[in-house]
Amino acid sequence: MHRSPKLLHKLFPARIWGISVSDKSVFLTFDDGPHPEITSWVLDFLKEKNIRATFFCVGENVERFPDLYRRLLDEGHRTGNHTMKHLNGMKTDKKTYLHSILETEKQVKSNLFRPPYGRLNRKMDKLLTQRFKIIMWTWLSKDYDASIPVDSIIKAAESIQPGDILVFHDNLKSKERLQKLLPPIVERLLAENYLFRVID
Numbered sequence: 001m002h003r004s005p006k007l008l009h010k011l012f013p014a015r016i017w018g019i020s021v022s023d024k025s026v027f028l029t030f031d032d033g034p035h036p037e038i039t040s041w042v043l044d045f046l047k048e049k050n051i052r053a054t055f056f057c058v059g060e061n062v063e064r065f066p067d068l069y070r071r072l073l074d075e076g077h078r079t080g081n082h083t084m085k086h087l088n089g090m091k092t093d094k095k096t097y098l099h100s101i102l103e104t105e106k107q108v109k110s111n112l113f114r115p116p117y118g119r120l121n122r123k124m125d126k127l128l129t130q131r132f133k134i135i136m137w138t139w140l141s142k143d144y145d146a147s148i149p150v151d152s153i154i155k156a157a158e159s160i161q162p163g164d165i166l167v168f169h170d171n172l173k174s175k176e177r178l179q180k181l182l183p184p185i186v187e188r189l190l191a192e193n194y195l196f197r198v199i200d
Contacts, residue, residue, distance in 0.1 A: 002156045014129045018138040021163045025195045028053040033170035034068040051196040056114040059084035059104030078198035080112030089120035138164035143174040157185040
């Protein structure tokens with residue numbers, strides 16, 4: 001299932017699962033970067049297509065590759081907080097999780113947050129919504145799952161609708177699959193007159 005279940009939207013209404021639009025806009029997002037072996041390719045592709053996206057960055061990657069992070073910003077993309085070490089919010093104690101977010105915030109100046117794995121307990125959810133917009137997704141590419149054929153993901157992208165938040169991953173695990181599936185998905189949406197916007 002690539003589309004997020006409506007039940008989750010009802011259970012966590014303070015989180016942003018999609019964005020109301022009056023045109024054919026969608027919101028392209030990337031998680032887990034920046035990493036030179038794949039984020040650079042993504043940026044080159046987006047630049048070629050004149051598209052802006054939102055990148056949810058892992059703090060330790062921003063520390064390792066500051067020039068690449070600067071390029072994200074210089075080319076007009078938006079960034080969000082994805083914790084310092086890609087922590088699972090259901091398996092990490094509150095103090096450690098908050099510290100990871102605050103450490104990332106020193107480098108990623110943003111009011112946007114996406115919990116790694118989409119996992120966040122209710123107490124943390126309530127606390128973080130006071131400080132951030134918690135950005136979830138409407139359509140998840142599952143580019144990290146090698147058991148799903150690339151052609152199946154491309155086919156599943158036909159369900160994308162205006163206002164959807166789309167998730168891809170600029171990490172090494174997803175690299176080869178992302179390079180195969182991102183271009184045809186984006187090119188089809190462009191051919192259907194979709195617009196790509198960043199999340200404010």
